[in-house]
Ligand SMILES: Nc1ncnc2c1ncn2[C@@H]1O[C@H](COP(=O)(O)OP(=O)(O)OP(=O)(O)O)[C@@H](O)[C@H]1O
């Protein structure tokens with residue numbers, strides 16, 4: 272059997288050198304798997320996602336991403352890995368406001384330097400119709416509602432078929448109908464082979480076959496839903 276895409280053991284992370292926000296985390300996630308993480312506001316969920324997504328460093332412990340040993344001191348050398356293999360849906364969306372929805376969703380291809388093939392354009396149409404944003408493709412991102420921005424950010428994370436999709440509160444601004452649409456889209460990404468890591472407050476949402484964790488006191492505990 273292949274090693275899981277993400278393998279972490281005894282991860283510790285502190286911002287101030289005193290309090291460990293992450294205090295001994297063991298976690299693994301394989302391709303095709305979904306992990307959902309709950310936890311109180313301020314407990315370190317976004318911190319954990321930033322560490323997994325190679326955006327922030329750890330103080331202690333070991334982290335292997337796709338069999339690459341991640342060294343805390345060399346985070347800036349992982350930008351290619353990040354751009355190619357990780358799709359990030361940020362809590363604050365991080366869209367480029369003056370650009371159109373279409374250009375925002377296609378942004379990963381600008382970073383990857385890959386040409387926009389016919390296949391990518393048909394993916395664009397398929398993903399945006401799946402997420403109910405196909406009629407918005409020509410609109411400026413700045414003019415969207417919060418829920419629309421959220422779905423655009425999800426389309427941008429999915430379109431390059433990354434090995435890992437990380438989503439921080441992907442349904443935080445959505446009504447029930449659109450939350451279900453997003454959950455179905457992320458579940459489908461996992462069925463197609465992505466590892467999917469989600470932070471959410473929404474305990475009603477159903478992600479197929481998800482492993483569910485609680486982050487508490489810097490530790491991750493696997494729980495039943
Ligand atoms: N860049 C930073 N520098 C210093 N402290 C930080 C930084 N980012 C987060 N923190 C602190 O770390 C703790 C965890 O923050 P984090 O954003 O990970 O929480 P969260 O679980 O995502 O919360 P929420 O549910 O409100 O989004 C908080 O006490 C926060 O103030």
Ligand SMILES: [Mg+2]
Nearest residue numbers: 316317362439
């Ligand atoms: Mg957060």
